[in-house]
Amino acid sequence: MSEKVTVTICGRRYTLVPGENDANLEQIAAQVDEAMTATLRDARVTPLDAAVLTAVNAMDAAVRQQGQMDSMRSQLMESMEEQKRLRQELADTRRELTRLKNGKKNGK
Numbered sequence: 481m482s483e484k485v486t487v488t489i490c491g492r493r494y495t496l497v498p499g500e501n502d503a504n505l506e507q508i509a510a511q512v513d514e515a516m517t518a519t520l521r522d523a524r525v526t527p528l529d530a531a532v533l534t535a536v537n538a539m540d541a542a543v544r545q546q547g548q549m550d551s552m553r554s555q556l557m558e559s560m561e562e563q564k565r566l567r568q569e570l571a572d573t574r575r576e577l578t579r580l581k582n583g584k585k586n587g588k
Contacts, residue, residue, distance in 0.1 A: 489513040490520065490527055512538075 486495050487509035498505045512534060519530040 485509075487513075490516050490530070
């Protein structure tokens, strides 16, 4: 089991247990603290409302990033298919060139 991490968000201490891929938990908590503090200051809302707004904004960013990743993945797949097609075209062209050269040598 991972070591527990104590973080402070909006003046409250939380003890968290990182998951397998949560090496940056303290950094994440600092970003949450910064976002909630800014929301509390700028929107003058309750801490609960700030938490909800912060969560909504974080999920919005995650969904947009996922969409960008999906788009990039699709572009990569299209590029790979184009590369495959071009490699086949090159191989076909080389075979045709070899055939034509061999035909000239044989007097055809």
